[in-house]
Amino acid sequence: MSEKNIFKLTNLVKRFTKGKETLSIFEDLNLSIKEGDFVAIMGPSGSGKTTLLNMLGGVDQPTSGEVEFDGKGIEKLSENQLAKWRASNVGFIFQFYNLMPMLNAHRNVELPLLLTQLKSKERSQRVETALELVGLKDRAKHMPGELSGGQQQRVAIARAVVSDPKLLLCDEPTGDLDRQTADEILEMLQLLNREFGKTIIMVTHDPSAAKFANRVLHLDKGKFVEKELSL
Amino acid sequence: MNSFLSQSFAVIRMNLLSLPRRLWMSLAMIIASAVVVTILLAFLAMARGFEVTLKGAGSDDIAMFLRDGSAAELNSVLSKSQVDLIENAPGIAKDKTGVILSSELYVIVDGIKKTSQTAANIPLRGTSQTGIKMRQDFKLIKGRLFNTGTTEMIVGAGILRQFDGFELGKTIRFGKNKWQVVGVFSTGGNVFESELWSDYRVIQNLYNRGSSVQSIRAKLVEAGDIKQIKEYIKNDPRLNIDVETEADYFSAQGKSLNYMAIFGKVISSIMALGALAGALNTMYTSVADRSREIATLRTIGFSNSSAFVGTLFESLTLSALGGLLGALGAFLLFDGMSTSTLGGSFTQVVFSFELSQDLIVQGMKMALGIGLVSGFFPAWRAARMPVLTAFRTE
Structure with missing residues (x-):
C-alpha cells in the first residue's frame, strides 16, 4: 500500500431537501484513503454509506x-466530465451485478473498453484475460441468465477490472450470495487488492465480508465511529 | 472507431436485442405505423392512378378544340361551319388526303358495373379512322374495327373489365338503338380504354346532333406549338373556341382527383396522431424497462448522448419496420387494383391504383416522422436518467 492518498474528503456535507424539510446525511465528514488500501464501510441502514460510495x-x-x-477535486466536474473520469479511474461492482441480460459474458465485460480507442482484437484479448482472472474463460459465450449468482458477480468483477482502473467501488458485492460464494468473491477482491494493487472501497452490512478488508470504517448518523468488528 | 460511435452502436445493439422483452408493445407500435402508411398510400395510389390514366391519354402533338368555356367534351358543341374554319387553321399537319383532323362526339350511355350491379355512365365516343390513328397507343386486341355508317362499336379494355355485357359479339341496346360489339381495344391503360367507340356520323344521326360535333382533334405540324392556331382563332369572331394541346387538357382533368390525395393526407395525419400517442407510450415504457441498464452504462462511463441515440434509433427502427409493413400491405392490397370513378365528364373512368416508388418514400417519411417524434422525448428522458438508478435495490 502506498503512502499517497487516493481520496481525501474535506468537510463533506450532504443534505437532501424534500418539500420544506431538509435531511442531513453528513455534516463535516473528513476522510483519507491511501492508494492500494482495501476499505470496508459498514453501518446501519440509512447511515449514509451508499451515499458516501x-x-x-x-x-x-x-x-x-x-x-x-x-x-484533484472531482466534486465540481460536470456530468459528462464525471462520466469520463469514471471510465478511466473507477470500476463498479453492484449488489445485483447489473449485467446486461441481452449480452453474453464476453460482451458484458467488453463494455468499458468501448469507451477506449482500443481495436476490436485488443479488446477481445483484454476481455479474455479478465475472464481468465475470475475463472470464467470457458463461460465467455454464456448469457447472464445461464450463470449462477456467484458467476454473474465474477463477470461483473471482470467488467470492473478490464480497463485496469485504480479504484474499485463495491456496493454490497456479496449481499445477494450465499456464504461460500460470498467468500470466494471476497477472496477475489482481496487478490485484486494484494496482487494488482487496486484500491477497493466496499460498502457492506456483513461483518464477515468486512473482515477481508484492511481497514473498516463504521458510519453512523453521518459520522465515522470507532467500533470493534464483531462476527 | 470513434468512442461515441462505438458506445452508440453498443447501446443500439442492446436496445434492439432487448426488444423481445417488450414484444407486444413494440408490435403495437409497428402495426400502428403500418396502418397509417397503408391508408396514406391507398389514397395516394388512387389519386396517382387516376392522374396517370388521364395524363397518359394526352398527346403533345394533338390540338384539341372545344367551345369557349367548356371544361370538358361533354358540354362542348362545335358547328359544321366552325369545323370547316378550323380545317383552314395554320399549324395543322396534312397528309395526302388533307388536314389530319378528327371530329368527335361524346355521348353518355348506361352500363352495369360488375362490382355493384348498378348502372353507371360510360362514354360513347363518335370518331373516325383518322381519330383512331391519332391515338398512338391504340391496339385492337380482339375482333375488328367498326365499319363506317353502321351501328358497330369497339369496346375499351377497361369497360370490359369493369362492366357487364360488353363482350365481343354481344348486341347492346341504348334507348331505341341496338349496337353490335365487333372489337376490343387497348390504349395502354389510359382514359380512352374507359370508352366505347363508333362512327361519329352514325352517332350524329342517332342522337339528333345534326352536323355538329363536340370536339376536334388536329395533328400539329410541330408538337406543342399552338400559338399560330390561337392567333387564328382570336382573329376570327366566328370562332368562339378554346384550343389547347391534348396533353394539357387531360393534365387538367387528371388534377380533378387531387382532393383524394389531400383527403388521404388529412386522414392519415389524424391517424398518425393516434399512432404517435401509442408510440410515445411504447418508447416511454422502453426507457422505464431499461432504466437500470441505462444507468449502469452511465455509471461505467457511457455518455448520455449514447443513451439518447440508442432510444431514438429504437423508435426509428420500429416505425421504419411499420412503414415497410404498411407499404407492403398497400402494395399487396391495392397496387394494380382496377376500379372506376366519376371523371370530369360525369362518366366512369376506369383506372388502376398505382403505387410508385416516390409514393412509398412519402409513406416511409410519414412512418419515420412518427418514429422521430415518439422517440425524441423518451430519448431525452433516457439521456437524463439519474445514474443513481443503477444503485437502487430490486
Missing part, C-alpha cells in the same frame, strides 16, 4: 465540501 464514485455530488481524487 456514490460521492466517491462521482455519481452523486456533495452539498458542500471537497472530494479529492489523486490530488
Whole structure:
C-alpha cells in the first residue's frame, strides 16, 4: 500500500431537501484513503454509506465540501466530465451485478473498453484475460441468465477490472450470495487488492465480508465511529 | 472507431436485442405505423392512378378544340361551319388526303358495373379512322374495327373489365338503338380504354346532333406549338373556341382527383396522431424497462448522448419496420387494383391504383416522422436518467 492518498474528503456535507424539510446525511465528514488500501464501510441502514460510495464514485455530488481524487477535486466536474473520469479511474461492482441480460459474458465485460480507442482484437484479448482472472474463460459465450449468482458477480468483477482502473467501488458485492460464494468473491477482491494493487472501497452490512478488508470504517448518523468488528 | 460511435452502436445493439422483452408493445407500435402508411398510400395510389390514366391519354402533338368555356367534351358543341374554319387553321399537319383532323362526339350511355350491379355512365365516343390513328397507343386486341355508317362499336379494355355485357359479339341496346360489339381495344391503360367507340356520323344521326360535333382533334405540324392556331382563332369572331394541346387538357382533368390525395393526407395525419400517442407510450415504457441498464452504462462511463441515440434509433427502427409493413400491405392490397370513378365528364373512368416508388418514400417519411417524434422525448428522458438508478435495490 502506498503512502499517497487516493481520496481525501474535506468537510463533506450532504443534505437532501424534500418539500420544506431538509435531511442531513453528513455534516463535516473528513476522510483519507491511501492508494492500494482495501476499505470496508459498514453501518446501519440509512447511515449514509451508499451515499458516501456514490460521492466517491462521482455519481452523486456533495452539498458542500471537497472530494479529492489523486490530488484533484472531482466534486465540481460536470456530468459528462464525471462520466469520463469514471471510465478511466473507477470500476463498479453492484449488489445485483447489473449485467446486461441481452449480452453474453464476453460482451458484458467488453463494455468499458468501448469507451477506449482500443481495436476490436485488443479488446477481445483484454476481455479474455479478465475472464481468465475470475475463472470464467470457458463461460465467455454464456448469457447472464445461464450463470449462477456467484458467476454473474465474477463477470461483473471482470467488467470492473478490464480497463485496469485504480479504484474499485463495491456496493454490497456479496449481499445477494450465499456464504461460500460470498467468500470466494471476497477472496477475489482481496487478490485484486494484494496482487494488482487496486484500491477497493466496499460498502457492506456483513461483518464477515468486512473482515477481508484492511481497514473498516463504521458510519453512523453521518459520522465515522470507532467500533470493534464483531462476527 | 470513434468512442461515441462505438458506445452508440453498443447501446443500439442492446436496445434492439432487448426488444423481445417488450414484444407486444413494440408490435403495437409497428402495426400502428403500418396502418397509417397503408391508408396514406391507398389514397395516394388512387389519386396517382387516376392522374396517370388521364395524363397518359394526352398527346403533345394533338390540338384539341372545344367551345369557349367548356371544361370538358361533354358540354362542348362545335358547328359544321366552325369545323370547316378550323380545317383552314395554320399549324395543322396534312397528309395526302388533307388536314389530319378528327371530329368527335361524346355521348353518355348506361352500363352495369360488375362490382355493384348498378348502372353507371360510360362514354360513347363518335370518331373516325383518322381519330383512331391519332391515338398512338391504340391496339385492337380482339375482333375488328367498326365499319363506317353502321351501328358497330369497339369496346375499351377497361369497360370490359369493369362492366357487364360488353363482350365481343354481344348486341347492346341504348334507348331505341341496338349496337353490335365487333372489337376490343387497348390504349395502354389510359382514359380512352374507359370508352366505347363508333362512327361519329352514325352517332350524329342517332342522337339528333345534326352536323355538329363536340370536339376536334388536329395533328400539329410541330408538337406543342399552338400559338399560330390561337392567333387564328382570336382573329376570327366566328370562332368562339378554346384550343389547347391534348396533353394539357387531360393534365387538367387528371388534377380533378387531387382532393383524394389531400383527403388521404388529412386522414392519415389524424391517424398518425393516434399512432404517435401509442408510440410515445411504447418508447416511454422502453426507457422505464431499461432504466437500470441505462444507468449502469452511465455509471461505467457511457455518455448520455449514447443513451439518447440508442432510444431514438429504437423508435426509428420500429416505425421504419411499420412503414415497410404498411407499404407492403398497400402494395399487396391495392397496387394494380382496377376500379372506376366519376371523371370530369360525369362518366366512369376506369383506372388502376398505382403505387410508385416516390409514393412509398412519402409513406416511409410519414412512418419515420412518427418514429422521430415518439422517440425524441423518451430519448431525452433516457439521456437524463439519474445514474443513481443503477444503485437502487430490486
